[in-house]
Amino acid sequence: MTTTVxxxxxxxxxxxxxxKSQAMHExxxxxxxxxxxxxxxxxxxxxxxxxxxxxxxxxxLDLGSGIAVVSVxxxxxxxxxxxxxxxxxxxxxxxxxTPYEEYIEVCEELNRLTPGTHAKTTALFNSGAEAVExxxxxxxxxxxxxxxxxVDHAYHGRTNLTxxxxxxxxxYKDRFGPFAPEVYRVATSYPFRDGLSGPEAAAAAIREIxxxxxxxxxxxxxxxxxxxxGGFIVPAEGFLPALSAWTTANGALFIADEIQxxxxxxxxxxxxxxxxxxxxxxxxxxxxxxxxxxxxxTGRAEVMNAVHEGGLGGTYGGNxxxxxxxxATIATMRELDLIGRAREIEAKVxxxxxxxxxxxxxxxxxxxxxxxxxxxxxxxxxTTANAAAAKAIVSYCNAQGVVAxxxxxYGNVIRLLPALTITDAQLDDGLSVLTxxxxxxx
Ligand SMILES: *Cc1c(COP(=O)(O)O)cnc(C)c1O
Numbered sequence: 001m002t003t004t005v006x007x008x009x010x011x012x013x014x015x016x017x018x019x020k021s022q023a024m025h026e027x028x029x030x031x032x033x034x035x036x037x038x039x040x041x042x043x044x045x046x047x048x049x050x051x052x053x054x055x056x057x058x059x060x061l062d063l064g065s066g067i068a069v070v071s072v073x074x075x076x077x078x079x080x081x082x083x084x085x086x087x088x089x090x091x092x093x094x095x096x097x098t099p100y101e102e103y104i105e106v107c108e109e110l111n112r113l114t115p116g117t118h119a120k121t122t123a124l125f126n127s128g129a130e131a132v133e134x135x136x137x138x139x140x141x142x143x144x145x146x147x148x149x150x151v152d153h154a155y156h157g158r159t160n161l162t163x164x165x166x167x168x169x170x171x172y173k174d175r176f177g178p179f180a181p182e183v184y185r186v187a188t189s190y191p192f193r194d195g196l197s198g199p200e201a202a203a204a205a206i207r208e209i210x211x212x213x214x215x216x217x218x219x220x221x222x223x224x225x226x227x228x229x230g231g232f233i234v235p236a237e238g239f240l241p242a243l244s245a246w247t248t249a250n251g252a253l254f255i256a257d258e259i260q261x262x263x264x265x266x267x268x269x270x271x272x273x274x275x276x277x278x279x280x281x282x283x284x285x286x287x288x289x290x291x292x293x294x295x296x297x298t299g300r301a302e303v304m305n306a307v308h309e310g311g312l313g314g315t316y317g318g319n320x321x322x323x324x325x326x327x328a329t330i331a332t333m334r335e336l337d338l339i340g341r342a343r344e345i346e347a348k349v350x351x352x353x354x355x356x357x358x359x360x361x362x363x364x365x366x367x368x369x370x371x372x373x374x375x376x377x378x379x380x381x382x383t384t385a386n387a388a389a390a391k392a393i394v395s396y397c398n399a400q401g402v403v404a405x406x407x408x409x410y411g412n413v414i415r416l417l418p419a420l421t422i423t424d425a426q427l428d429d430g431l432s433v434l435t436x437x438x439x440x441x442x
Contacts, residue, residue: 007051007059008049008050008051008423008425008426009051009059009425009426009429010051010059010060010061010400010401010402010426010429011058011059011401012058012059012400012401013056013057013058014056014057014058016042016058016398016399016400016401017041017042017043017054017056018042018054018055018056018057018058019056020043020054020055020056021041021042021043021054021055021056024043024055025038025041025043028041039394039405040394040398040403042054042056042058042060042398043055046075047062047074047075048073048074048075049073049074049075049419049421049422049423049426050062050063050065050073050074050418050419050421050422050423050426051074051426052074052403058401059401060401060402060403061401061402061403061426061429061430061433062074062403062418062419063397063402063403063404063405063416063417063418063430064403064404064405064417064418065417065418065419066291067260067286067405067417068228068260068265068286068287068372068417069286069287069290069291070290070291070419071263071264071265071287071290071329071333071338071371071419071420071421072290072329072332072333072336072338072419072420072421073419073420073421073422074419076290076328076329076332076421078328078331078332079290079325079328079329079332081328082324082325082327082328083292083321083324083325083328085324086102086320086321086323086324086325087321089320090320091319091320091321092316092319092320093320094315094316095124095313095317095318096313096314100320100323102320102323102324102327103124103318103320103323105323105327106122106124106294106296106318106323106326106327107121107122107123107124107296107298109326109327109330110122110282110284110296110298111298113269113270113330114258114269114270114279114282114284114298115256115270115272115273115276115277115278115279115282116278116279118278118300118301119300119301119302120298120299120300120301120304121298121299121301121304121305122296122297122298122299122304123296123297123304123312123317123318124294124295124296124317124318124323125294125295125296125297125314125317125318126293126294126295126314126316126317126319126322127157127285127293127295128156128157128257128259128283128285128286128295129156129157129158129159129162130157130159130295130314130317131259131283131284131285131295131296131297132156132157132161132162132165132222132257132259132283133157133159133161133162134297134312135220135222135255135257135281135283135297135299136148136161136165136219136220136222136255137307137311137312138281138297138299138303138304138306138307138312139219139220139253139255139280139281139303140219141306141307141311142219142253142302142303142306142307143219143220143251143252143253145216145217145218145219145251145252146182146217146219147182147183147184147213147214147217147218147219148165148182148183148184148218148219148220148222149184149185149186149209149213149218149220149221149222150165150167150183150184150185150186150221150222150223151167151185151186151187151188151205151223152167152185152186152187152188152190152230152409153167153168153188153190153227153230153231153233153408153409154166154167154185154188154222154223154224154227154230155167155168155172155224155227155228155229155230156222156224156257158172160176160179160180161179161180163176163177163179164179164180164181164183165183165222167185167230167409168229168230168409184209184212184213186204186205186208186209186212187201187204187205187208188201188205188223188227188233188235188239189201189202189233189235189236189239190233190235191234191235191236191367192233192364192365192367192376192383193383196236197236197237197238198235198236198237198238198239198240198241198242199238199239199242201235201236201239202238202239202242202243202246203242205243206242206243206246209221209246215250215251215252216250216251218247218250218252219252219253220247220252220253220254220255220280220281221243221246221247221252221253221254221255222255222257223240223243223254223255223256223257224256224257224258224259224260224261225240225256225257225258225261225270225271225272225274225277226260226261226266226271226368226369226372228259228260228261228407229260229407229408230407230408230409231374231376231407231408231409231410231412231413231415232367232368232372232373232374232407232408232413232415233367234367234368234369237275238275240272240275240277241275241276241277244277244278244279247280253280253281253299253303254277254279254280254281255279255280255281255282255283256270256271256272256277256279256281256282256283257283258270258271258272258282258283258284259283259284259285259286259295260286260372261372262282262284262286262287262288263284263286263287263288263329263330263333264287264333264338264339264341264342264370264420265287265342265370265371265372265417265420266342266368266369266370266371266372267339267342267343267346267369267370267371268339268370269339270282271369274369279299280299280300280303281297281298281299281300281303281304282296282297282298282299283295283296283297284296284298287329288326288329288330289322289323289325289326289329290325290326290328290329291325292319292321292322292325292326293316293319293322294318294319294322294323294325294326295317333420336420336421338420338421341371341420341421342370342371342420343370345370345371345373345418345420345422345427346368346369346370346371346373348424348427349371349373349416349427349431350366350368350373352431353366353373353375354366356375356434356435356438357375359438360438360439360441360442361380361381362377362378362379362380362386362389362438362441363375363376363377363378363438364376364377364378364382364383365378368415368416371416371417371418371420371422372415372416372417373415373416374407374413374414374415374416375413375414376408376412376413377389377390377393377412377413377414378412385408385410385411385412386412387410387411387412389412389441390406390408390411390412390413390414391406391411392437392440392441393406393414393434393437393438393441394406394414396433396436396437396440397433397434397437400433400436400437402430402433402434404416404430404434405417414434416430418430
């Protein structure tokens, strides 16, 4: 509708949600499957940077970035320009029919940026789940083995195979089965809850794999280097390197699902970089293309190229418009040093969250890296999950015009995923609303 300049500050002109959003939501109920819900049913008209403008004219502060997608900010001018240019050039040919350079350029970038300097090749897809499915296909073919090992609290998507890989039943899996076979789940490293060192947690996981699955059956260990939907769980130091070393020693592959953690989010290009872990295969999506649907599977050339001709593909994968958006997104990340900015966000926000933990006894743990930060809510003095508090905090923030997200197997984690281009003033504003939300519960 409107295209006025949005301004950079949060500003409410109606109650939230406003009357137009409420009316739209009634209309939605008649036409959209009830299986889809909206965390925060305000309807968006346009956006800029970290501000969303709804159809009632409210300016909302976005601390979720569409779930870690628009890391370069909404309507980033370089991305908008690249998309407009590509739409004018051509929108689709199908890469499997008549190819184009943009697809190759994205693969080159992914091969360059993902951990390790070994020879790599890449295939592009439309969604994170599709990338994970293909990573599993490739790993099974390349190793000739069936078993995929995943961990507790994992989230890998909502297609049939990725539901099997995902840990949490409600809402993702309940009554949607039967699920794909040859998926085995072991305990992860969850320092707040298991009290184990990284090597101890890895030894326990490996014991379980060797006794329950058998090393020679394992095609791959698939793991998020920092768990996203599972609650921003940062494994203890040494956990990921130990699992990675075990796969190498046992002829299996290490697949890092960097769909949420990738592309500067954690203060490195990829979360594996923090511990020098070099995966055999990396899956990417979310932050890669600033909201255009694009996902990648990047891996060792000998693994990726083991697939027979025609074995990988899809009608839309690596669509030229999405590819152009990815190239502009990556260029923007370099130009604005968004790795550095993610580290600045961590340096600014983590101490504030730690101070809140001192002040409010419902905060049991504060954790995260870069601009992927969270706190876990508990019943005071225990580790018992307090999902009601998380729900109340999200509601409070929403009513104040702040998009805040929860996460976690127990629904008791508040996670912050701001655009990496968020200003300090916007961060301060968001943190003050979060503080008020916590105070309102005390
Ligand atoms: C979001 C996500 C997925 C699934 O991506 P979709 O694009 O929603 O299919 C897979 N893995 C991780 C770690 C994710 O965060």
